[in-house]
Amino acid sequence: MPEPDPSRPAGQCADLLRLMDAGRLRDAAARAKLLTRFSTDPHERTQAHLFLLGALLTLGQAGTAEFAHVLAEADDAVKLFPEPAFVGEFHALAGGAAFAVGEIESAMLHTVDGMRATAQANPSVTTALAWYDLAWTAGELGMTDEVDLALRQAHEAGSPWGLHYEDAPMRLVTAVSADHRGDTDQCASMLADMSADGRRLAAGDLDGVAMADRAYLAYATARYTVLGGDPGVDPRRLMPAEADQASNPYRILTRVCLAITAGRPTDVLPALAATVPINLVHEVEILRLRSLALSSAGDLTGALAAEREAIRRFTEPWQNLRRLATNAARFRADHAVLSEYAAAALTDPLTGLPNRRHLEERLEEISGRRQRAIVGLMDLDNFKEVNTHHGHLAGDAVLARIASVVASSLREGDFLARYGGDEFVAVLTDTSMSAAHEVGDRVSAALARENWGELALAAPVGISIGWAELTAHGPSAALAAADQAMYARKGARDY
Known part of the structure; x- marks a missing residue:
């Protein structure tokens, strides 16, 4: 076993990590807030700032005044204690927040900066956390190569400490995103694989799955039934009995899927209307389920309207990304012209030598x-x-x-x-x-x-x-x- 790493959460920060893994995000946020105020250890205080930021982001608070304040405080804390893993984790969370409010360019820059910083960090639990959160943000941005790299690095950084992150959330987001872009067959195939893991978990053959990750496996099996699949396990057996309901955005959607499959599609419409999305994927998934429920109920006009809105929201960030790519092309063209002037300013025109x-x-x-x-x-x-x-x-x-x-x-x-x-x-x-x-x-x-x-x-x-x-x-x-x-x-x- 390697020597303890200074970036490994210890003491009260270790308790914060356990609360986060258990899905008790509100409890984690409250305790982290106290640590940011009263801890005299700068290392612990910096970790607490990042845990607080992560908890609020997962609770869907990006874009609120409170989140902006916490983000600024975390930025200041990391600047005072700039360990590479802390810098990487900050950029991962800041990138996720930027994506949540539609700032695609900022999200990409944070992701790239975060991966560069974390690559300089020693293997530790904190480094693994940073890589995992970077994978999550990269996944939301559709940066598939970066997702694969970050997940590999997360496993490599965490394995010496006996830490093995499951990628159930990432797999679920990838699966439903395939459905959102029209590739329902690919979505069904991925959900079938996750349902197989759900059967193993229910049978006691799959160890090391965090309570928070069980919820994603439960939803994957329920969502598979809506597409006509047979998961071979009751999703309700997989869903953890969490104290913090808000930490699991897919608990309500699991019940929605089961109701649609049971032939009660109209019963779920009020629940879908009342569900507050925590990020873009969750928002589009709510619209997609509304479309499926209305279609199952025979309201094809309503289903089509919900589907159009889902497509609009799903493609909106990529429209922004296309605008960003267009601006980047214009910048490269301008830069080429300016480079010619710069080269001319440093070159003797007669001999071609440097001037x-x-x-x-x-x-x-x-x-x-x-x-x-x-x-x-x-x-x-x-x-x-x-x-x-x-x-x-x-x-x-x-x-x-x-x-x-x-x-x-x-x-x-x-x-x-x-x-x-x-x-x-x-x-x-x-x-x-x-x-x-x-x-x-x-x-x-x-x-x-x-x-x-x-x-x-x-x-x-x-x-x-x-x-x-x-x-x-x-x-x-x-x-x-x-x-x-x-x-x-x-x-x-x-x-």
């Missing part, structure tokens, strides 16, 4: 990393005469040729920029001064081999190079030292 601004940014970056580097400032010999005798067009052609030859002579990974006029700067990282001089010799030799007659020049173009180390004094000092070394070389005519 002085780009060079300065690169030197600052290398200096900030305290990476060893040698700076070489290169100046063409007698370039003014080229412009004077052959014109500026010839001068531009020479500069372009010089840039190509020098760039080809540097090592892979070296950086070359046009500094201005007929000056170039090379930046050689992780090298020695002797190696830099070897590069300079290679550049000079390459220029000497060039056929300058192609450009109607009477004499070859030479270059003078001065080298200096990029030290703690910064890029400006290195460039100044390289400039002095270059003029010393030019005066001595070594190049």
Whole structure:
């Protein structure tokens, strides 16, 4: 057994977890609220904030003023105690709340941020909780790959502690969502599989199922009967006798399904009308059952109206998602245009090399990393005469040729920029001064081999190079030292 992890709920937070698993969400919320006020342990207080947030979200409180206040307090608590598992759990719950109020983009961002944070957490009960809640939020968003990943991570994080989360809620949501989008056969197949688990549970052959999860298996078997299936077990045998009725949104719907199957569809309409949905899937499921009940009662007009409303509510988030995708496409198009401007701002238009601004940014970056580097400032010999005798067009052609030859002579990974006029700067990282001089010799030799007659020049173009180390004094000092070394070389005519 691994050593206790600091992220594992202990003491009163362990009691909160047991209350949540038992479906006693109101009791859990009340106790968590007390802990957020009176606990002197910042770790325990942060966990209590997250338990309170999770309980209120499951009770369908997202969008209320109280929930917004609790969300802000949880955010502050996690910022003060930013363990990766806590950060991931916060994003999972905030994402679920965002989805509940139709903020699809925010929900997706929270889910992605939560998965990134939780991936940095050590295996623990708290980490498993975060992964499981991230799977739930990703499932509501239809992010199937992320659901699979998060569930695997939840099992991996929780198994060393003997914690194995059942995925009954996730399976049920996936099944009824298939029915909502018109794939009733897929829904029936998944409900049949869950009904098989229900039979095993009733027979005592399925261990480790939390009381809260039993309710989802019970509803799956009842829902299967409405689609004409035979679950082989009475759903009422699976439904736990919870003290907290509000924590189980599917208890009433289980009775609705049984009444429809028993031929009493009109009896359930008042109960459906009075049921307050806790999230979008639950809301659409209520409308779908209303449609099935009215159809069973022979009211086809009413059934069609309920079905249309169910489809409208089910597709509404995906309409928002399509708008989000359209906006993202517009952003990418705008970003491509802006990137061209940004690239142009950092590129010398004549040679295609990085310009002085780009060079300065690169030197600052290398200096900030305290990476060893040698700076070489290169100046063409007698370039003014080229412009004077052959014109500026010839001068531009020479500069372009010089840039190509020098760039080809540097090592892979070296950086070359046009500094201005007929000056170039090379930046050689992780090298020695002797190696830099070897590069300079290679550049000079390459220029000497060039056929300058192609450009109607009477004499070859030479270059003078001065080298200096990029030290703690910064890029400006290195460039100044390289400039002095270059003029010393030019005066001595070594190049």
